[in-house]
Amino acid sequence: MSYNEEMYALGAKRSVIREIFEYSKKRAAEIGAQNVFDFSLGNPSVEPPAAISDTVMALVQKEGIHGYTSAQGDPTVRARIADHIRARHGVPITPDLIYMTCGAAASLAITLRALLHKGEECVVFAPFFTEYRVFVENAGGTLTVCAPLEKTFQVDVADLAKKLTPNTKAVILNSPNNPSGVVYSTDTVRGICDVLRQKSAEFGHPIYLIADEPYRELVYGEVEVPYLMKEYAHTVVCYSYSKSLSLPGERIGYIAVCPDMPDANDLYLAICGAGRSLGYVCAPALFQHLIAAHVDTTVDISHYRENRDLLLQALTSYGYECVRPDGAFYLFVKALESDANAFCERARAHELLLVPCDDFGVTGYVRIAYCVDRSRIERALPAFRALADEYRR
Amino acid sequence: MSYNEEMYALGAKRSVIREIFEYSKKRAAEIGAQNVFDFSLGNPSVEPPAAISDTVMALVQKEGIHGYTSAQGDPTVRARIADHIRARHGVPITPDLIYMTCGAAASLAITLRALLHKGEECVVFAPFFTEYRVFVENAGGTLTVCAPLEKTFQVDVADLAKKLTPNTKAVILNSPNNPSGVVYSTDTVRGICDVLRQKSAEFGHPIYLIADEPYRELVYGEVEVPYLMKEYAHTVVCYSYSKSLSLPGERIGYIAVCPDMPDANDLYLAICGAGRSLGYVCAPALFQHLIAAHVDTTVDISHYRENRDLLLQALTSYGYECVRPDGAFYLFVKALESDANAFCERARAHELLLVPCDDFGVTGYVRIAYCVDRSRIERALPAFRALADEYRR
Numbered sequence: 001m002s003y004n005e006e007m008y009a010l011g012a013k014r015s016v017i018r019e020i021f022e023y024s025k026k027r028a029a030e031i032g033a034q035n036v037f038d039f040s041l042g043n044p045s046v047e048p049p050a051a052i053s054d055t056v057m058a059l060v061q062k063e064g065i066h067g068y069t070s071a072q073g074d075p076t077v078r079a080r081i082a083d084h085i086r087a088r089h090g091v092p093i094t095p096d097l098i099y100m101t102c103g104a105a106a107s108l109a110i111t112l113r114a115l116l117h118k119g120e121e122c123v124v125f126a127p128f129f130t131e132y133r134v135f136v137e138n139a140g141g142t143l144t145v146c147a148p149l150e151k152t153f154q155v156d157v158a159d160l161a162k163k164l165t166p167n168t169k170a171v172i173l174n175s176p177n178n179p180s181g182v183v184y185s186t187d188t189v190r191g192i193c194d195v196l197r198q199k200s201a202e203f204g205h206p207i208y209l210i211a212d213e214p215y216r217e218l219v220y221g222e223v224e225v226p227y228l229m230k231e232y233a234h235t236v237v238c239y240s241y242s243k244s245l246s247l248p249g250e251r252i253g254y255i256a257v258c259p260d261m262p263d264a265n266d267l268y269l270a271i272c273g274a275g276r277s278l279g280y281v282c283a284p285a286l287f288q289h290l291i292a293a294h295v296d297t298t299v300d301i302s303h304y305r306e307n308r309d310l311l312l313q314a315l316t317s318y319g320y321e322c323v324r325p326d327g328a329f330y331l332f333v334k335a336l337e338s339d340a341n342a343f344c345e346r347a348r349a350h351e352l353l354l355v356p357c358d359d360f361g362v363t364g365y366v367r368i369a370y371c372v373d374r375s376r377i378e379r380a381l382p383a384f385r386a387l388a389d390e391y392r393r
Numbered sequence: 394m395s396y397n398e399e400m401y402a403l404g405a406k407r408s409v410i411r412e413i414f415e416y417s418k419k420r421a422a423e424i425g426a427q428n429v430f431d432f433s434l435g436n437p438s439v440e441p442p443a444a445i446s447d448t449v450m451a452l453v454q455k456e457g458i459h460g461y462t463s464a465q466g467d468p469t470v471r472a473r474i475a476d477h478i479r480a481r482h483g484v485p486i487t488p489d490l491i492y493m494t495c496g497a498a499a500s501l502a503i504t505l506r507a508l509l510h511k512g513e514e515c516v517v518f519a520p521f522f523t524e525y526r527v528f529v530e531n532a533g534g535t536l537t538v539c540a541p542l543e544k545t546f547q548v549d550v551a552d553l554a555k556k557l558t559p560n561t562k563a564v565i566l567n568s569p570n571n572p573s574g575v576v577y578s579t580d581t582v583r584g585i586c587d588v589l590r591q592k593s594a595e596f597g598h599p600i601y602l603i604a605d606e607p608y609r610e611l612v613y614g615e616v617e618v619p620y621l622m623k624e625y626a627h628t629v630v631c632y633s634y635s636k637s638l639s640l641p642g643e644r645i646g647y648i649a650v651c652p653d654m655p656d657a658n659d660l661y662l663a664i665c666g667a668g669r670s671l672g673y674v675c676a677p678a679l680f681q682h683l684i685a686a687h688v689d690t691t692v693d694i695s696h697y698r699e700n701r702d703l704l705l706q707a708l709t710s711y712g713y714e715c716v717r718p719d720g721a722f723y724l725f726v727k728a729l730e731s732d733a734n735a736f737c738e739r740a741r742a743h744e745l746l747l748v749p750c751d752d753f754g755v756t757g758y759v760r761i762a763y764c765v766d767r768s769r770i771e772r773a774l775p776a777f778r779a780l781a782d783e784y785r786r
Binding site (some may be wrong): 001002003004006007008009010011012015018021022041043044047048053056057060061063064065066067068069070071102103105106107108109110113114115116117131134135137138169205206208246247248249250251263266267268269270271272273274275276277278279280281282283284285286287288 | 394395396397399400401402403404405408411414415434436437440441446449450453454456457458459460461462463464495496498499500501502503506507508509510524527528530531562598599601639640641642643644656659660661662663664665666667668669670671672673674675676677678679680681
């Protein structure tokens, strides 16, 4: 092979989710989309708020709207986001610590490239989004995985303390969590931050906390999602509007550097450099301007909550063991045999497309993305029941 | 510094163009935008065709329009682009060799990451777009610069033959050229391809030709821009709609792999892997769908041609030595002293913002981006004349 083998392997393998996504389209063409129960992709089923298309239609009439913005993003857009963070979370961030990105994946890839030296470690908490490994490795780093607590799937803080080494540069925390739907409690978060502070002092250099927050707005009930900048100075927030505004294909989000960090402005420059290095010129301009008008807007999440309640109740009644999700739009379910891949194969025979979670760092579990039409869940329930019955036979 | 020093350096230094861009905004706030003659940035002054906003307004009403597409891009969009390439250039490309990207910078960063191994060389032709160095280095490679022919600024094919080594993986050709405006002639292109074939045979592995083509549609008069896929099998085209449709802020373009390449499908997979690795999930969805409706649309380039004619005639009459640009929207002008940076400083005293081309690999020249309102050129002409007079005194 005359080109890069690692890139070929990444492209040839694909993420397990993308692989199912492609299978699903093929299968839908064969038997009709209504007969394929695809729960694989986190593609929001709730349309963006109506105000979004009104704003797009107004913006597109404006002269120069499609021009380049500054590499770090339009200053007015960044000012509105800084205002929002100040008002909502009480963190005195300034626009010059906000860097607009092409969504959460770009936010993470850029932040990791800005932080890591070759060979440094990044710690993640299982279950974790599979692409973390890809972005950490692209930045020259290695991934260290912490085990979750049983049943609750909260972080095992004692395990974290053992996994941190003088070579650890960063920790990624994703809450509400993909794929478990778990929201890490304030106690858990404070426990993590205490350990990070203690180990940073012990090692003589900061360990950065990367808050991967695309699901922040998708929380059901009175559950609080602690804002990490208020808990830990060396925090970098990677945010995306993909889920909060149902715009996943438009690739729009931001990186925010905690103003309490002693060298926040310098890290921000490293983020600018990393964005440049990875080929990002600016985040899509039209959608940057759209965000400025909608920093306080969120999709109606009642649809997701009702989906969650329906699925959780039904699957539990069929005998599935589910982790109760307080946020995101994923249900984390124990497979009915130890091998989640084999279980997903058997589910596929019922046209149920589920994601085995081995690549997320937890064996024996599957992810069900319930960001789908209610009718898909209703049509799929007999298949879930039949699958459970099959295992009981 | 606890984070990555190279990324900090890239962010702290900024590209010279971005630096002037930021200065320009600051200066405009001080003395009024109409008094700053900013010719620094390739931000198209011609608005997109009216049909573009009509299409956006129609698309934004469609359900699911903002959803994820396949990582490589929506299949319908890729089919339309393949049709366009087949019809226009006679190359029998298929949609599965087209990969949608966030613009030309992303196309290049991804292609280089897919091709290069650590320490391999990429050859560029001076003058060359400064960010090539950044993308090559991000891919672990090193940059080799070929000198241009004097006066014409065509490629010195003999110099290329000398610069290719067994360690050369790729060559980037940018025509119409940024910053010179030169279109490489068919003779030049065939000379390059002959040398590449000869050296590939000699070294026993292919040298890839990367065609960086954001300016393909911006050509004035009866000048032909050879289509490299027809000349050389190991060609990868990096295209962008930033200039052809005046959508630079929207970040939309594609990579196309030449179907004549023996392992085209495998290289395509490496490109998919590289995109994933750099944090690209999919190209912006709304603008992908927009492109499908407008693959044959181009902005009205008569404005640029008239700007070129006006500037070229006026500056030549003031005594400036200009390279005649047949394409793009840049005028490449010999500085009136040997140090182009010093010249640009003196131009700045006349509120003329020009780009010194040292970073483009040619000393003693400046770039004038004439993708601006006619009135800016008209207001600036006395300043250009005064600057020339100053050097005559």
